[in-house]
Amino acid sequence: MKNIAVFASGKGSNFQAIVKAVKKGTIKATLSLLVCDNPCAPVLEKAAAAKIKSFLVQRKEFPATKTFEAAIIRHLKREKIDLVVLAGFMRILSPAFVRAYKGRIINIHPALLPSFKGTQAIKDAFNYGTKITGVTVHFVDEKVDHGPIILQEAVKITKKDTLESLEEKIHRLEHHLYPEAIRLYIEDKLRIKNRKVKILNLRKPS
Numbered sequence: 439m440k441n442i443a444v445f446a447s448g449k450g451s452n453f454q455a456i457v458k459a460v461k462k463g464t465i466k467a468t469l470s471l472l473v474c475d476n477p478c479a480p481v482l483e484k485a486a487a488a489k490i491k492s493f494l495v496q497r498k499e500f501p502a503t504k505t506f507e508a509a510i511i512r513h514l515k516r517e518k519i520d521l522v523v524l525a526g527f528m529r530i531l532s533p534a535f536v537r538a539y540k541g542r543i544i545n546i547h548p549a550l551l552p553s554f555k556g557t558q559a560i561k562d563a564f565n566y567g568t569k570i571t572g573v574t575v576h577f578v579d580e581k582v583d584h585g586p587i588i589l590q591e592a593v594k595i596t597k598k599d600t601l602e603s604l605e606e607k608i609h610r611l612e613h614h615l616y617p618e619a620i621r622l623y624i625e626d627k628l629r630i631k632n633r634k635v636k637i638l639n640l641r642k643p644s
């Protein structure tokens with residue numbers, strides 16, 4: 439069984455969706471660890487409730503990013519982590535970290551990359567007035583919000599939408615798309631060639 443670590447800094451609704459998919463057996467892997475850099479993050483309580491080990495690690499406790507990340511990597515090695523799942527982790531991982539886990543880190547972004555990179559993607563798309571936005575799950579490479587795209591789905595912005603209703607639609611889609619992308623990874627269905635991700639035997643949506 440492969441071991442997954444989720445990295446999160448906030449609410450943890452994606453973490454929760456992943457916990458559910460693992461419990462249901464849709465993702466056939468062990469959710470071994472939550473890595474969190476924020477002592478006030480509600481995701482910590484969610485991990486405790488689900489009896490998942492968490493590693494709280496704050497950047498300010500370390501002299502440099504290098505030692506901070508080394509502490510995380512030590513933990514990942516101890517837990518024999520195969521896949522790192524970034525779910526609202528508010529720190530950018532250094533190129534050295536990304537190289538250490540090359541092809542084994544994925545991220546979810548609440549917009550259709552390469553549009554609306556950054557931490558305010560839902561709001562930025564809404565304020566820009568785009569008619570379509572969406573969700574992207576991608577491999578992490580050394581550039582931010584940039585790696586090969588695994589899954590991507592669109593969400594319409596209608597004239598009735600408010601920022602809040604759009605956020606809700608995006609999150610609902612995230613909670614479906616992220617577990618699906620993780621399942622594909624765990625079942626070894628993803629191949630990257632020329633930055634394009636090929637999905638082997640894609641299951642038809644029911």
Ligand code: GRF
Nearest residue numbers: 449450451452526546547548
């Ligand atoms: C999600 O919108 C995700 O796309 C972004 O951060 C948010 C995390 O939300 N990277 P939650 O903590 O999973 O509720």
